Amino acid sequence: MVQLLCSNKVCEKLKQELSKYQIEVEQHSDLVLVEKGFELPTEKICIVFDAIEYMDVVKLLVSGIREEMHMTHRFTGLSDNKFAVIEPRDVRYVEAGPDGIMAYTKSNKYSIKETLQYYENVWVVKGFIRINKSQLVNLLHVKEIIPWFNSRYVLRMDNDKELEVSKMFSKKLRNTLKL
Structure with missing residues (x-):
């Protein structure tokens, strides 16, 4: 209160x-x-x-x-008609798309319930940051930050997936990581 x-x-x-x-x-x-x-x-x-x-x-x-x-320690995700209990630290990134909100881990992708805004608010303390209007990334799994044109960045994840940081969210990334 x-x-x-x-x-x-x-x-x-x-x-x-x-x-x-x-x-x-x-x-x-x-x-x-x-x-x-x-x-x-x-x-x-x-x-x-x-x-x-x-x-x-x-x-x-x-x-x-x-x-x-202790509600942020684990959550459930749905993949192949089975629920899995997942640790947030195992999530590489979260994405909003046509199939809803998806959490991507090293080995799988899971459909999850809450909104992207919810995960952004709750997981900020776990190292997640919004990088564009449809993605949150776990900074623990970022391998490289590549400067891109027009004040943007590309994040290369530890699984070699590349995610683009939009111009609007680049400043927040720079401030967070002291770039």
């Missing part, structure tokens, strides 16, 4: 996003999300954020809460 101290517009957006992860918004909580420019409450844990980057606060909360609940 969190308290919000922000503008009405940001407050509504945060409430909507937090409700997706069953995070309750209360008037009196020890944890307060404070938009820059608002006064910090005393004797409470405060997370200060820029209004334009409110989703980063949601990611931070979700990754911490999910980690505590």
